Amino acid sequence: MRYICTICGYVYDEEVEGVAFDELADDYRCPLCTAPKELFEKEIKEEKEEVREAIIDEDIHEISNGELAAIFSNLARGLEKQSKLKESKDMMTLSEHFRDKMTPFDDTSLETLRSLIDEDITVRYPNVQKVADEKADRGTKRIVTWGLKVTSIIKALLDSYTKEGEEFLMDKKIFICSVCGFIYVGKKAPDICPVCKVPEFKFEEVR
Amino acid sequence: MKRLAVRNLRLCTKDCICLYVCPTGASDTEDSIIDPSKCIGCGACAEACPSKAISLVPLTYPDQQVKDNNVLKVNKKLSQSKAKAEKISHDLASKTKEDGLRRLLKAIERSSRLMNEDIMRESGYMLPQSLNTRHLLEDLLDKADDRFPKIEAQRLLDQGLKN
Known part of the structure; x- marks a missing residue:
């Protein structure tokens, strides 16, 4: 039997490795990502039962400060790629204005962060996937x-x-792919991004 | 369609072959940005560059694809979640005394923004030159408070985003 890493596609082949996947230690990690x-x-995956309807809220209210910060930093990147550096700087000023305008959330905690991420995975991304499939929106499928x-x-x-606490990150560096945001913990950045496949020089160390 | 040459400085290795082939001297600038007032869009530099650092971009961009309203709605939910994750990571990172956790949170802050930017590209804000961008800037200027960077927004509308 072969087991596939859902993040980067690495194949664990029991025949080649000589060890059943189930017998691997619980802390086994994908050697690539x-x-x-x-x-x-x-x-061989069992067919997933997933015919859930997408949940679509009816009200589109105002654009929040956090959304505006991302809109403008994204447009700044676009302008940078067009070699419009002055314009890119103006866009970035707008982005920073809205980032700084964000007020702290009352429920700021690691638990809140974890549940946001959890719900992204279980609710929000599947929702986007469903609608993007229905509308055959290729760009939106890619972001999912x-x-x-x-x-x-x-x-x-x-x-x-x-x-594991601080032990987990002790003597290890944290790298981020500047293209897709993939985070890698280890001694050195991977040769290619396991998610979006850009080369190693696109990784930056987070200090 | 009229096009202009732009140089990607991350790829440029200063072989400077573009200088020899350019008929107007547009690529011969001190700041390495190909002079748009001299460039005639012939593409000779892009063809000659051994580092593939020059490409031709259209002078006027095509209209953006219209996004389905339901796509916008579900994207918005995701975007708000990413923005909140970014802010919470930022605030927690500035408070913690643990170096590992601080770095991890900084990485999550940055990653959340990168994913959010990607969501925004698929929510109608792909092109700086688009009508969507223009309308958003006009709208924000309309209801701007004192701290809103009006000069920058106005400058973008007046010159920066002209097609």
Whole structure:
């Protein structure tokens, strides 16, 4: 039987390895992207029962400060790529204005962060996927593919930190893919991003 | 369609072959940005560049694809969640005394923003030159408070985002 890493596609082949996947230690991690054991799936998957209707809220209220910050930093990146550096700086000023305008949330805590990430994985991304499929919106399907993987890794890292504390990150560096946001914990950045496949120089160390 | 050459400085290795092939000297600038007032969009530099650091971009961008309303709605939910995760990570990172946790939270803050930017590209804000961007800036200027960077927003509307 073969087991596939749902994050980067790494194949654990029991025949080649000589050890059954189930017999691997609980803290086994994908050698390429460090995804934990539970993010592997058997190669022959049972059909998923998933005919759930997408939940669509009726009200589109105003654009929040956090959304505006992301809109403008994204447009700043677009302008930078067009070599419009002055314009890009103006856009970034707008982005920073709205980022700084965000007020702290009353429920700021690691638990809240974890449940946001959890609900992204179980509710919000599946919702987006469903609607994008219905509307054959390829661009939106792509953000689900990458975003879901990156979010799953974040959840796995938070889980590991909760279990092991500072020990988990001791003597290790944290790298982020500047393209898709994938986070890698280890001695050095991977040769290619396990999620979006850009080369190593696109990784930056978070200090 | 009229096009202009732009140089990607991350790829440029200063081989400077573009200088030799450019008929107007547009790529011969001190700040490495190909001079749009001289560039005639012939593409000779892009073809000659051994580092593939030059590409041609359209002078006027095509209209953006219209996004389905339901796609916008579900994207918005996701975007708000990413924004909240970004803010919470930021605030927690500035408070903690643990170095590992601080770095992890900073990474989550940055990652959440990157994912949110991706969501925004698929929510009608792909192109800086689009009508959506223009309308958003006009709207924000309309109801701006004192701290809103009016000069920057106005400058973008007046010159920066002209097609």
